[in-house]
Amino acid sequence: MPVDDLWYLNGRAADGSRLPSKRHGRGKRWRVRWTDNLGETRTQLFERKVDADRHDANVRADLSRGQYIDDRAGRITVAALASLWRDAQLHTDSTSVRVEHAVRLHVLPGLGAQQIKDVRPSHIQGWVRDRSTVLAPTTLRVVYTYLSSMFAMAVRDRLISASPCDKGIRLPPVGRGSRVLPTAEQVHDLARLLPARLAATVYLAAGCGLRLGEILGLEVDDLDFDVREVHVRRQLKVLKGRQPFLGPVKTSTSARTVELPDVVAVALRQHLADGCDAVEVDDDTDRRRPVRRAARLLFKGAGGEPVNAATFSRTWASARGAVGLPARWGIHGLRHYYATVLIHAGASVKTVQLALGHSTPTVTLNTYVHEWPDVLDRTRLLIDGALGQHETAAMPAVSRA
Template identity: 60%
Template sequence: MAVDDRWYLSKKDADGRRVPSARHGRGKRWRVRYLDDAGVPRERMFERKPDAELFDANVRADVSRGQYIDNRAGKVTVAEYGTQWRANQIHADTTVVKVELAFRLHIEPRLGHMSMAAVRTSHIQAWLKDRAEVLAATTLQVVFSYVRSMFATAVLDRIIGTSPCAGVSPPAIERRDYYIPTPGQVHALAEAIDGRYSAAVYVAAGCGLRLGEVLGLEVGNIDFLRREIHVRHQLKVVKGRKPYLGPLKTKNSYRSVELPDELGLALAAHIKAEHPKAFEVDDLTNPRKPLRREANIMFPSVSGDGLIQLGASWSRLWTPARKAAGLPERWGMHGLRHYYATLLIHAGASVKTVQMALGHSNPTITLNTYVGEWPEALDRTRALVSKALWNADAAARSVVGRA
C-alpha cells in the first residue's frame, strides 16, 4: 500500500527538482494503491494528500482486522442483493412464497432501486411509515423482519459497514381480543359443516391442532389405547403444485396431545362411517428424503381420494357452517385453537402446559398471545404471597409479643 503523487515522477531533474508527469494538473492528484482482503489490487484517487493518507491508514487497519468493506460492493441495488439473499435462504416452500410476495409488493417498489450502501436509517423509517398505512402491524413486522435479516447478512458479507435497520422498530402490535366461541357454537359449527368434517371441528376445539395439522392427520396418528393424538406432519399447499404432507411449523410443534374420551368416540364413529381409504401422497416431512407413499388421511378431499385443497375448496365448506353457527365474519378454524387454549387456561393449566399442548416454540409466545386470559391465576398468586408472607409475619409478631 502506498500514497502516490500522480502529478510528478519519482525522478528529479539536474537541478534536483521533481519532474512533472504527463498527468500534471489534470484529475485528482493523490492515489492510494492497496490489496483488498482477497488480495486483489485496488486503487482510489484523492484531491488532498491528508485525505489519501488517512484512507491509506484506515484501509490497512481494516484489511488486517478482516473488516474491509469494498465501497464498490455496496453499489449493488437492494433488488439485486435481495434476489441473491432469497436464493441462499433455507425456507419452507410456503415461506418462500411469502418472502417473494413481500419483496415484490412491499420492498422492491420503494427500496429496490437504491444501492445497498445508500440506504439510511431515515429511509427505513420512512418506508415503515408508508407501509404501516396499508399493512396490519403483524404483517408489517414479518415484512420488516425480511428487510432486517437481508441487511444483517449484507453486513456479514461486508457489502455494507452497518445495517440501516439498527435501532429501528416497526409499529407495536396491539393486543388482540380473540373471539372465543361458546361450547354451543362449537357444536353448532360441527353440525352445520359437511358431515365428513364434523369430527375435524372437534379435533381443533378439543386438541388445539392447527388447520393444516387437522387436515393432514392420519388414522395411524390416533392412539386410541393411550388416548393421544400424535402430531407428526401437516397439510401443505403451495401454488403450482398438488397439496402434500410437510414438516410442522417448529420443532415444538411435534407433539402428542391428550385425547378426550368424547373426542375419541367421535373419531371412532367418523372412521366407522367414512372408512378412510389410503391413497398416494407426496411426503416432504423430511425435506432431505422426499417420498411418495400411501396415507390413510382422516379428512381427505370431498372425493375422498386426495388431500383437500386449502383456499377456495376449504372455504366452500367452512363459510356456510361459520355463518350457520353465528360466528363472526373472517373467523377461521384457528379460532377453535384459541378456544382450546382459553379452555385450558380457565381450568387452571400453567403456561408450560398450554405451551406444550399448542406446540408453541417457547412460553413467551403463549404468554404474549394469551396474557389476558390468566386473571384468576394472578389472583391466586396474590393470595399465595399474602398468606405466606404477611400472615406468617403477623403470626411471628404475635409469638414475639407473647414472649
Template identity: 55%
Template sequence: MAVDDLWYLSRRDPVTDERRPSKRHGRGKRWRVRWSDPNTGETRTALFERKAEAERHDADMRSDISRGRYIDPRAGRLTVAEYAEQWRAQQLHRDSTADMVERAFRLHIVPVLGLLPLGDARASHIRGWVKATTENLAASTVHLVYSYVKSMFAAAAADKLIAASPCVGIRLPEIGDRDYFVPEPEQIHRLVDEIADRYSPIPYIAAGCGLRGSEIFGLELDHVDFLAREIHVRQQLKRMPGQPAYLGELKTRTSRRTVELPEVAQLALARHVERYPVREIAIEDRTDPRNVHERRARLLFLTSHHRPLHRSNWSTVWRTAVRRAGLPAGFGLHGLRHYFATLLIHNGAAVKTVQLALGHSSPMITLNTYAHEWPDALDRTRALVDSALGARPTGVVSEARS
C-alpha cells in the same frame, strides 16, 4: 497502495526535468488510488478530483486492510433486490417459511428498497421504509417483515459486502394486545351443524384437541387410537403455490405430540369413518427431508373428489359454514384452537401444560399469546404472600427500635 496523478506522466523530461502532461491532461478526475484487495489479490482503483480526497481514501484503505476491516467498495454496488435473492437461497427455511419470506420481499421490501445499492443503505432509508410499511400492514406483520430485512443486512455485513448494517436504532410500531374472538360452546355446535357433513368432526378436533388446521388435514386413520382416546400428531399436510399437496414436517419439534381425544370428537370421528370409509391415496411424503418418497396414505379427511384438504379448497367450505353459523366474518379455524387454549387456562391448566397441548416451541410463546387469560394470577400471588407473611401488627417497628 499509491496515489497517482493521471494528468502527468510519471517520467520527467530528461532535458528540463519537468513533468510532462499525459494524454488525459485536463480531462476527467485527476487522482487515482491503487491498492491490492486482500481477499482476492486483485488491484482495485478509485478516482478523485482532489488530491486530499485521494490521500484520505488511500489512508483509509491502508488502515482497513491492516485491521482486517477491508470492504471491497464494489461489493456494495449489489442492489438490495439482487442480494436478497442470494440471501434467501442460502437460508435453511422450511417450504412454508421460504414461501412466506419470498412473498414478504416481493410484496413489501423490494418495491421500496430493491433498487438501493447495499453500500448506500442508511438507517434513514430503513426508517422511511418502516413508516411506509406501517401504513399498510399490521404492526405484528411489520415486525416480522423487518426481521427479514435486519437478518439480510446482518448477513451482508458478515460477508463484508458492507461495513455495517443500517438496521440500527430503528423504532418499530408497538404491537397491541391481540384481540381474537373465542366462541361459546353453542356456537361451535352450530358451526358443526352448518359445515358440510364430510367435514363435521373438524371443528370438534380443533376445539377439543387444539390441533392446527394443517395437522388435522394431515391426520391418518392410524394416528387415532379410539380405545385409548388419543390422537398422535406426527405430520401436517402442506401445499405450496402451484404444487401438489404433500405430507410435511410439523411446525416445531414440540408439535410432535399425543393429545387426548374428548368424547365429542371421538364420537364425531367414529361416525365420520363409518359414513366416509377411509380411502388410500398416493401422496408425497416429505416428513423426513433425507427420504422424500411417494406412498399410500389413509387420510381421514378428503374432498368429495378424494383429494387432500388444504387451505385453497378448504377456505370456501369454512367461510360458508362461518357465515351460516352467524360467527364473525374472518373467523378462522385457528379461532377454535384459541378456544381450546382458553378452556384449559380457565380451568387451572399451567403454562407448561398449555404449551405442550398446543405444540408451541416454548412456554414464552404461550405466555405472549395467552398471558391475559390468566386474570387471577395476581390475586393468587397476593393471597400466597399474605398467607405466608400475614399482616404486620401495628407498632412492631416502633417497639423494635425502642
C-alpha cells in the same frame, strides 16, 4: 501503501524546487494505493492530503485486522441481495412462497433498485412508514424481519460494513386487540353445520388444539383410542400448481402426542363408523425420500380426494356465519379456544406449549399472556401472604429540612 502527490514529479529541479507534473493544478491531487485482500491493486483519489492519509490509515488497519471490505461489493442492488438471500434459506415450500410474495410486493418496489451500500437507516424508516399504510403491524414486522435478515447476511459476507436495519428503526406498535372466542354452544353448532365428513374437524381443533393442516393430515393409525392419544406426525399441505400432499409439520416441536378427550373420541368414533378408505397421495414428510402412497386420511373431499384447504375455507365460511362468528374468523380460532380453556383451568405455560406444539414457552407466553387470569391479584396475594403476617416495622419519619 503510499500516498502520492499527483501534481508533482518525484525528482527536483537544479535549484531544489519541485517539478510540476503534466496534470499540475488539474483534478484531485492525492492518490492512495493499496493491495486489497484478494491481491488486487486498488487506488482512490482525494482533494485533500488529510483525507488521503486518513483513508490510507483506515485501509491499513482493516487489512491487518481482517476487516477489510471492498467498497465495490456494495454496488449490488437490494433486489440482487434479496435473490441471494432467498437462495440461501432453508425454508419449507410453503414458507418460500410466502417469503417470495412478501419480498416481491413489499420490498422490491420501494428498495429493489438501490445499491445496498447506499441504503441508509432513513431509507429503511421511510420504507416502514410507507408499508405501514398497507400492512397490518404484525405483517409489517414479519416483512421487516426478512429485510433485516438480508442486510445481516450482507454484513456477514462483507458486502457492507453495517446494516441500515441496526440503527434504531421504529416499527408501528402491535395492539393486543381482543381475541374472539366462541361459546361451547357455538363450537357444537359449527360441527353440526359442517358436512358430516368434516364435522369432527371442529372437535380436533377445539378439543386437541390441532392446526388445520395437522387435522387434514391425520390418518387412522394416528389415533389411539385405548391410550386416548392423537399422534401428530405430518400435515396436509397445498402449493400452487400442485395437488394437496403430505409434508412435515410446522416445526420440530409440532410433531407431538396430544391427549384425546372423550368428547373428541366420541366424534371421531362416529366419523369412522362407516369405515375409512385409503386415498393415493404424495408424501414428502421425509424430504429426502418422497413417495406416493395410499393413506387412510381421516378427512376427504366430496369426491374422496384429500381435502383442499381453500375448499374447506369456503365450506367453513358458511357455517361460521350461521353461528354468528365474525367474518375472516377461521378454524384457527378454535385452537385459541383450546389454549384458553387450558389456561383458565390452571394449566402452566409449559403444559400449553407442549399441547400446542409451540417451539418455545416464550412463543406461548407472548401469544396468551393476557389469558392467564388474575395475575396481578395472585401477585398481590403472594406478597401479602409472605409479608402481611407480620406487623409492618415503624418507618422513621423523613426529615424535610
